[in-house]
Amino acid sequence: MPKVLSEAEIADFRERLIDAAERLFAEKGLEAVSLRQLAGELGVSAMTPYRYFKDKDEMLAAVRARGFDRFSEALETAFAKPGTADERAAAASDAYVRFALEQPAAYGLMFDLSQPTEGDYPDLVRALLRAKKTMTAHIELLMAEGRIAGDPIVLAHAFWAALHGLVMLRLSSKFADDVDFDAVRRALSGALARGVRPGAGS
Known part of the structure; x- marks a missing residue:
C-alpha cells in the first residue's frame, strides 16, 4: 500500500522536483529533459512526477513562477x-x-x-x-x-x-x-x- 504523504512532505518533494527541473533545463535545454529524467534524478519511479505535474510544460511554468x-x-x-x-x-x-x-x-x-x-x-x-x-x-x-x-x-x-x-x-x-x-x-x-x-x- 502506497505511503500517505503529509502536506509538508508533498510540498517538500514538489520543491525538490522544481529544483531538479530548473537545473536540468538550464544545463541540457528544454527539449532534452523529460519528466522521466527528472524521476531518475531524484531516484523515484518514472510516474512519480506525474502526480505533481501533468507534463513538462506545467513543470516549466512552476519553475518560472x-x-x-x-x-x-x-x-x-x-x-x-x-x-x-x-x-x-x-x-x-x-x-x-x-x-x-x-x-x-x-x-x-x-x-x-x-x-x-x-x-x-x-x-x-x-x-x-x-x-x-x-x-x-x-x-x-x-x-x-x-x-x-x-x-x-x-x-x-x-x-x-x-x-x-x-x-x-x-x-x-x-x-x-x-x-x-x-x-x-x-x-x-x-x-x-x-x-x-x-x-x-x-
Missing part, C-alpha cells in the same frame, strides 16, 4: 529600505543584478525564453504580474518625486532592457577583464536617468 517570486521578493526587500528615491531605485537595481548573477539558471528560464502557454497557468500569471509591478515601482516613485518624466511603462521597459542587456553580456562572459561591469552599469543608468529628467527633451 518560483523564479519570478524569488526575484520579486529580492527587489521588494531592497526597495523597501529607507532612503531617497534615487537610493531606493539604486538598491532595486543592485538587487536585480545580484539575483541574475547569483541565480543564472532561474534568470535565464524567466527572461531568456518564450513559453506560449504561460497564460494557462494562473500561478505563473500571478508571479509575472508581481514581477512587472516590482520592476515599475521605482520608476513610479522617481516620477512622483519629479526626478524623471514620461510614460512609466515605457521608462520601466527602457531601464529593464538596458539592465537585462548588461546582465546577459556579463553572464555570457562578454566583458573583457579590464572592463568594470559596475562602472559600465552606473554610466548607462546615469545616462538614461539624465535623458528622462523633466525638461531634458525640450
